[in-house]
Amino acid sequence: MSTRDFHLPDLGEGLTDAEVLAWHVDVGDHVALNQIIADVETAKAVVELPSPFDGTVSALHAPVGSTVEVGAPLLSVQTTSTDVSQPRPETTLSSDPGLLVGYGAAREQPVRRRRRSASAERSSDASGPLSPTSASPRRPRSTPPVRKLAADAGVDIAAIVGTGPHGRVERVDVMTAIAGARDVSPAPSHVSSAPQDPLPVRTRIPITGVRRATARAMVESAFTAPHVTEFLTVDVTESEALLSRLRSEGARVNMLAMVSQALLLVIDAHPMMNSRWDEESGHIVQFAAVNLGIATATDRGLIVPNIKNAQELGLLPLAERIRELVGVAREGRASTDDLRAGTITITNIGSLGIDAGTPIINPGEAAILGVGAVRRLPWNHRDEIALRDVLTLSLSFDHRLIDGADAARFLTDIGALLTDPARSVLQAARAGGSQPPAPRTP
Structure with missing residues (x-):
């Protein structure tokens, strides 16, 4: 034994x-x-x-x-x-969600990680994150792109206390130092004693897991990509009528799915919306497929699972996939594959009764579309004032990739399909893709 x-x-x-x-x-x-x-x-x-x-x-x-x-x-x-x-140690996730591979007997010549010296272990682990006053002469741990970012901005990376593992200086730490927005001292993962607050404290919630990762990603996105947000209020009365008829025939479909399909139908004409700014390679990468992210609020924080090759789905399959993905995410069962490689995101702020906002771009993407609540409001319809169903779209985009005029055309193209959903059927037919089923005539 x-x-x-x-x-x-x-x-x-x-x-x-x-x-x-x-x-x-x-x-x-x-x-x-x-x-x-x-x-x-x-x-x-x-x-x-x-x-x-x-x-x-x-x-x-x-x-x-x-x-x-x-x-x-x-x-x-x-x-x-x-x-x-x-x-x-090289055990990784396989392409099958949740399956770990690499276990079992080691091969004859296993790949071994280089062991650090005891002094290096003590300097990086026992004493916590490195600081400018540390007796160790080594430079702070970071990656070459992060060091280059600090050097280009004229920031002394040795003066930054990293928040990454073992005090590693992350990109977000450098961006924060550049912006001067907050103290760059690290938040300890284990607090030995609670700080003294001037006000009564109800409770303290540790910042861990998804919530910490989301916070870092959002700060990095806000300080890296120049955000611009444009708004468009759209008459969606005809779309609401179509959704009502589809639901009366047993379909489970909502406005989020309708807006998502409109986005997917027009995005091919706006390839920069489905792209990425790759700073390290010096390229703008345009993607051939759309992995549509669905921003989802969960008990663990905000996560963005995405639908792979969403452009291949018609309205009802898309609605079903959104419903499945949101359910899995809220139950905490989203796999690593569900969460990786998104290309553009949509967030349904209307489900919370919000009309419009300025959503933050999911890191590594070019844009995020916010869908507001549908309101019954007085509206100019055929040169007369009438009660119509309207909603506001909020598009935040990376101004390095997308000009304001291009974003406006993207928004208006989506809005045109929502105002007249029959155009969606025609556009899908012209593209040779799936189209929403036409409701039966009563």
Whole structure:
């Protein structure tokens, strides 16, 4: 019998740690190979970890709520077999959502990570994030693009205390230093004593997991991409009538799906809306497919799962896919694949009774479209004042990629399809794609 340690595997997407949400085993329990032993939350999603061993749990090394770095031990298992090897640190997520690969016996010549010296471990781990006053002569940990960003802006990167793992200086830390918007001192992950507040405190909520990742991403987006927002109020009376008829025939469809389909029908004529500014390569990347992000508010924070190749879907399949994806996200079951590689996002602020806003662009994308609430208002219709159903679209876009005039044309093209939904059928037919089913004549 031998004791084997299970180390937190690399969960992909550049993630360096995860928070333990729940243990499904306890010390003394027998675990079978591939049995789910724990749920962990990364900055992207909740992941179920299967056991790479068959044996008896002898120790749990991380309590619920703790943050564990990739490569750190999670639990120990006493196995009866002597040839079971420790999972390799390179274990990653496969293309099958939730499936971890790379477990099992190590190959004859496993790839090993270079071990740092004890002095390096002490300087980066024991003393916390590096600071300009540190006795260590090494420069702060960061990536070459981050160092270049600081150098180009004339910012001394040694004067920035990073908020990344082991004090690594992240892009958002440099952008914050450039903007001078806030103190760049790091927020400790474990607070030994609560600070003294001048006002009565109801409760303190740790900033972890998705909420911390979302905050970092939004700050980086706001300080990196020059945001501009344009608004268009649209008469959607005919779209509402079509939706009502479809629902009367049993279809589960709403205005969000109608606006999403209108966006997908016109975006091919506006390729910059479906693009990315790639600073490191010096290119503007235009995408051939649309991975439509659906901004979703969850108990864990805001996440943006996306529909791959959404341009291939007609109205009703699109509505069903949106409903499924939002449900999965709110239940905390969105996979890493659901959350990666989005190209443009839509956010349904109207579901909260909001008319318009200035949504922040999802990092790495060119634009985000906000859909406001449908209101019954007096409106100029055929040169007369009439009560009409209207909504406001709010388009935030990256001004490096998109000019105001181009954004305006994109908005008005979407608005034209919503004002006259019959155009959607004609446009889909011309494009050779799917089209919404025509309701039966009563």
